[in-house]
Amino acid sequence: MLDYAALERIVHEAGAMALAHWPGHGHAPQVWEKMPGDPVSEADMAVDSFLKRELGALLPSAGWLSEETVDHPERLSRGLCWLVDPIDGTRDFIRGRPGWCVSVGLVSAGRPLIGMLSAPARGEFWSATAGQGARRNGKTLASSKRAMLPGARVPADALAKADRDLVLVEKPNSIALRIAMVAADEADLLATLRWGFEWDIAAATLIAREAGAAVSDAFGAPLDYNKRDPRAFGLLVTAPAIHGAAVDRLAERAARLVGE
Secondary structure (H helix, E strand, O other), X not given: OOOHHHHHHHHHHHHHHHHOOXXXXXXXXXXXXXXXXXXXXXXXXXXXXXXHHHHHHHOOOOEEEEOOOOOOHHHHHOOEEEEEEEEEOHHHHHXXXXXXXXXXXXEEOOEEEEEEEEEHHHOEEEEEEOOOOEEEOOEEOOOOOOOOOOOOEEEOOOOOHHHOOOEEEXXXXXXXXXXXXXXXXXXXXXXXXXXXXXXXXXXXHXXXXXXXXXXXXXXXXXXXOOOOOOEEEEEEEEOHHHHHHHHHHHHHHHHHHHHO
C-alpha cells in the first residue's frame, strides 16, 4: 500500500530542491538547450534524479515516465506508472519568475490515481486522489461554474480574433499551473491545440477533474496515460457547462492542425 504521507514529503522535498536553484532567489543554475527553443537546467536534472530514486523506492512496482529521462518500454507492462515533470515551466524558472512547479502523477491502468504539484515560489502545494477531491495548501478546491463561453477567463498571452469574446488572465509558463487555475476557479478555460506529453498534464488534470472541471483532449475525447506514444493532441480543461461549446469552437481548428 502506498504511503501517502511519504509521497507528500518527497514531492515537497523536490520542490525545495528546485527552489534552492531558482534564480528568483539569486541563484544561477547552469542552463542549456536540449534542442533549439527547448531549455533545461541543472535543477531539472537534479530533481529528476531525486524523484526517480525516491519514488522508485517508495513504490518499486511502478513504471517511470519523465520529461528528463530516456523512455523505456518496460513501463508499458506495469499496471502503475509515475508520470513526472521535474520542473514544469522551465522558462519561468530560469527567468526567476514563479510560474513553475514540480509535477508528480501516479497512473493506474491508464488513469490518474494521484496528482501533486509543488510550486514553492508561489507558496502552493496542490494535491488530488481519484474519488477524494482536490486541495491547495489543504483547502478543498471547487472549479469554475461558468455557464456561458463568452466572457470565460483564459490564461493565455493573446487571443485569436475568433476568441476575443474571452477574457485574458495571468498565464504562468507551467501548463500544470494553468490547468490548476481552472480547478481553483481562477480561470474558466484552458485550451491547447498542439501535441503535448503526458508528464506535463497527468497530475494537474486529476486535480482539475477532482475539483469538478471537465477534462478532455482537443476533440472532447477522454485522455489516456502510460501509452506507448506518450502524447495527445490538444487539451481542454473547462467549467463543465462550457465544455461542449469549447469543443465545438475548436473543432475545425483542431482538425486542420492535425491534418497538417
